[in-house]
Amino acid sequence: MLSAAQATGRGDVGEKVDAEPVSGRAMLGQTLKVLREKAGKSLGQLADETGYEKSYLSRLESGERLSKVTVMEDLDGYYGAGDLLVRHWHAARFDAFKDQYKEFMGLEATARVMQKFSPGIPGLLQTEDFARGVLSGAQTTAGGDEAIEEQVAARLGRQYLLRQKPEPDVRIIMDEFALRRPAADGETWRDQLLRLESAAMRPNLALQVLPFSAGAHHHMNGSLTLLWQQDGSAVAYKEGNGCSRLIEDLDEVLRHRLSYDRLRDLALSPSDSLALIRDVLEEHRS
Missing domain, CATH: 3.30.870 (Endonuclease; Chain A)
Structure with a gap:
């Protein structure tokens, strides 16, 4: 199981990766990518093992798409990440509104x-x-x-x-x-x-x-x-x-x-x- 710190590669999960503002969706995508890489999985392997399409997972990681929360629940379970992705998803969904x-x-x-x-x-x-x-x-x-x-x-x-x-x-x-x-x-x-x-x-x-x-x-x-x-x-x-x-x-x-x-x-x-x-x-x- 990956700890929150390991998932982001930093000691503070909420810390931004650079000085520029990062949207909730981009932060979620970064976290998805880090979790996958820490687990040693390619996008193709992740797609095969979770049943989600490779192109769909790629767009989630790039921040182009916002998934349903159930997808994040599935991936939290897959990575053993607690509710890390669900918490990031709740922040990311605000990007869809004024x-x-x-x-x-x-x-x-x-x-x-x-x-x-x-x-x-x-x-x-x-x-x-x-x-x-x-x-x-x-x-x-x-x-x-x-x-x-x-x-x-x-x-x-x-x-x-x-x-x-x-x-x-x-x-x-x-x-x-x-x-x-x-x-x-x-x-x-x-x-x-x-x-x-x-x-x-x-x-x-x-x-x-x-x-x-x-x-x-x-x-x-x-x-x-x-x-x-x-x-x-x-x-x-x-x-x-x-x-x-x-x-x-x-x-x-x-x-x-x-x-x-x-x-x-x-x-x-x-x-x-x-x-x-x-x-x-x-x-x-x-």
Whole structure:
């Protein structure tokens, strides 16, 4: 088994290899290459022994691609590196997002309490295939497929937030609209509904549906997230109409908290929401 120091060839894993800023993705690629070389493996041997394509592994080492986190879990196990690659991957995934969203993601990763409203199925609860369908809609340029896969990988990586220890207390309200616009592929939609059903039964997560009968409301055009840290500090994050904003002003955060409370009062209870999800699942099956 290679120690963290051996994996990077330095005494400090977090130390940069030169004076220039190194992206998270580049640092991950360097670590992958050093681990392989320390193990005395060629790219061809690594491909044969792990089942991943040689060209794919090469692009990971060069920093051209961001893998799914499960690939890093596999390679951590292969090299006996603990969770070294997974930790580097969590830093690397920030490269796929804009600066303000990176700041939000950092706060989300350490939040003890999360409250979210989403007009659609929130990213934290999406399956891989459903996420790919949602994210592919806006990609029409050359190289779009690769960009989509990186965004899918980063989105799925965020779902680790629900399983980290200590588990955060999470409440998610989603509009009934999310349940009434299925994925184009029937199997993808069934799997997504099953994921929602499973999430609704997690002990640290309360999932509520805001029914159509609640009428028009003030968050119809975007999502809202409220985060509380262990020290009691809070922020709000809004997305909608092609823009996003991280809100730290205490008075404004309080206003958004009150607006969220009003949505919660209009939403179905967690048990009634679970019953609705199951009804939609049965309708789909039949």
